Amino acid sequence: MxxxxxxxxxxxxxxxxxxxxxxxxxxxxxxxxxxxxxxxxxxxxxxxxxxxxxxxxxxxxxxxxxxxxxxxxxxxxxxxxxxxxxxxxxxxxxxxxxxxxxxxxxxxxxxxxDVLNDCVADTALGLYLSTLRSLGAAERFVRDGSWASGQNFPLATRASGKKVGILGLGRIGQAIATRLEAFGCEIHYHNRNQKPEVSYQYHSSAAQLAAETEVLIVAAAGGPQSAKLVNREVLSAVGPQGFIINIARGTVIDEQALVQALLSGEIAGAGLDVFENEPNAPSELLELDNVVLLPHLGSGTRExxxxxxxxxxxxxxxxxxxxxxxxxxx
CATH class of the missing domain: 3.40.50.720 (NAD(P)-binding Rossmann-like Domain)
Structure with missing residues (x-):
C-alpha cells in the first residue's frame, strides 16, 4: 500500500x-x-x-x-x-x-x-568476472593483433570459490551475494546493522571486511553518511592480491586513494561502474589493464x-x- x-x-x-x-x-x-x-x-x-x-x-x-x-x-x-x-x-x-x-x-x-536490483547485480557480476579474469584486457589483446603476432596473454585470477566481502547488504547487495553463491564463493558482509536473517559472516567495519576477504564489492548507498567509507585504511586492508568492485556511488570510495593504490600495486585491480566526478573517470586509470571501467550502466537495460x-x-x-x-x- x-x-x-x-x-x-x-x-x-x-x-x-x-x-x-x-x-x-x-x-x-x-x-x-x-x-x-x-x-x-x-x-x-x-x-x-x-x-x-x-x-x-x-x-x-x-x-x-x-x-x-x-x-x-x-x-x-x-x-x-x-x-x-x-x-x-x-x-x-x-x-x-x-x-x-x-x-x-x-x-x-x-x-x-527493487525494479533495478537484478540488472545492477548482473553488472556487478560482470565486473567481478571481467576484473578477476582480465576479460577486457584479453579482448583488447585480440583486437590489437597481439595474439595473432604470437604473444601469450598473461594469466589471470580464478573467480570461483573466492572469499567475497559485500559492503552494504541491502536489496542489491543480497542479489549480488545470491549470484556469487552459484560460483562457490564464501560471502562476508559489513552493513550499518547486522542482519540476523542471513547466514553470511558479519564484520564490524569495512576495514575488517576487506582484511578477511579476497574481493571487496561496494554496494552501499551513497550520500554523506557513506562518503569515502572505503578510505586508505580499507584499501590497505584489501591488499596486493585483493580486488575492489564498485557499483554503488563513486563517492563511497576515496578516489584519489584508490588511484594511488592501483598505480602502486597496493591492490591487484578494480572494476568500477561509478566515479566521483561523472562522466569523468580518473585519467590515470585509462591505460591500466588491471582496471575495468564502465559508464555507470548498472541498471542500463531497456527492460x-x-x-x-x-x-x-x-x-x-x-x-x-x-x-x-x-x-x-x-
Whole structure:
C-alpha cells in the first residue's frame, strides 16, 4: 500500500497543476515525454540567468519536483522552493538531493527500488568476472593483433570459490551475494546493522571486511553518511592480491586513494561502474589493464529503465491524486 506523506502535505487538498511541477535536470526519455505531454510541467533551465528568472517567477508555486538520481534537488534549489511538498526521483539513489532539509521541512521523497536490483547485480557480476579474469584486457589483446603476432596473454585470477566481502547488504547487495553463491564463493558482509536473517559472516567495519576477504564489492548507498567509507585504511586492508568492485556511488570510495593504490600495486585491480566526478573517470586509470571501467550502466537495460520510468510516473500520479507515494524512501 502507498505510504502517507507528511501531515502538512495532507492538508494541501487543492489540485496540483503542471505549473506547480518542476522537472530538474535531464530525466529518462519516457518520463520526460510524459511530463511534457500528460502534465505540461515546467523544466528548470540549464542557463543560470534563465534558471534564476524561472525560480523568481514560479519558485513559490512549485509543489512537486521530478528529478534523476544524478540531478537531485540540492540545498540551494530546495531553499528556493518554499512550498515544495514532494520529490519524485528516477533511480534508487537520491544522494544528489538534500534529504536532511527535506526531512526537516516534511518533504516526501520517492525512488525506484527493487525494479533495478537484478540488472545492477548482473553488472556487478560482470565486473567481478571481467576484473578477476582480465576479460577486457584479453579482448583488447585480440583486437590489437597481439595474439595473432604470437604473444601469450598473461594469466589471470580464478573467480570461483573466492572469499567475497559485500559492503552494504541491502536489496542489491543480497542479489549480488545470491549470484556469487552459484560460483562457490564464501560471502562476508559489513552493513550499518547486522542482519540476523542471513547466514553470511558479519564484520564490524569495512576495514575488517576487506582484511578477511579476497574481493571487496561496494554496494552501499551513497550520500554523506557513506562518503569515502572505503578510505586508505580499507584499501590497505584489501591488499596486493585483493580486488575492489564498485557499483554503488563513486563517492563511497576515496578516489584519489584508490588511484594511488592501483598505480602502486597496493591492490591487484578494480572494476568500477561509478566515479566521483561523472562522466569523468580518473585519467590515470585509462591505460591500466588491471582496471575495468564502465559508464555507470548498472541498471542500463531497456527492460529495467522501462520499469523505472513506469514506477516514477506511478509515484507522481499517486501523489497528485492521493498525496501518497508508492515507494517512499525510508
Amino acid at each position: 502507498p505510504t502517507q506523506t507528511s501531515a502538512a502535505a495532507q492538508e494541501q487538498s487543492t489540485p496540483i497543476t503542471g505549473e506547480q511541477i518542476l522537472r530538474v535536470g535531464p530525466v529518462n526519455p519516457t518520463v520526460a515525454e510524459s511530463l511534457k505531454e500528460e502534465f505540461a510541467t515546467l523544466v528548470l533551465p540549464d542557463s543560470s540567468a534563465e534558471r534564476a528568472a524561472l525560480l523568481a517567477s514560479h519558485g513559490e508555486q512549485i509543489r512537486v519536483a521530478v528529478c534523476s538520481g544524478r540531478f537531485g534537488v540540492d540545498s540551494e534549489l530546495m531553499a528556493q522552493l518554499p512550498n515544495l511538498e514532494a520529490i519524485i526521483n528516477f533511480g534508487v539513489g537520491y544522494d544528489a538531493t538534500d534529504t536532511q532539509q527535506a526531512a526537516e521541512r516534511g518533504i516526501a521523497i520517492s525512488n525506484t527500488p 529495467t529503465r522501462a520499469d523505472m520510468a513506469s514506477l516514477t510516473l506511478e509515484n507522481l500520479r499517486a501523489y497528485l491524486t492521493e498525496r501518497k507515494l508508492i515507494t517512499p524512501i525510508s
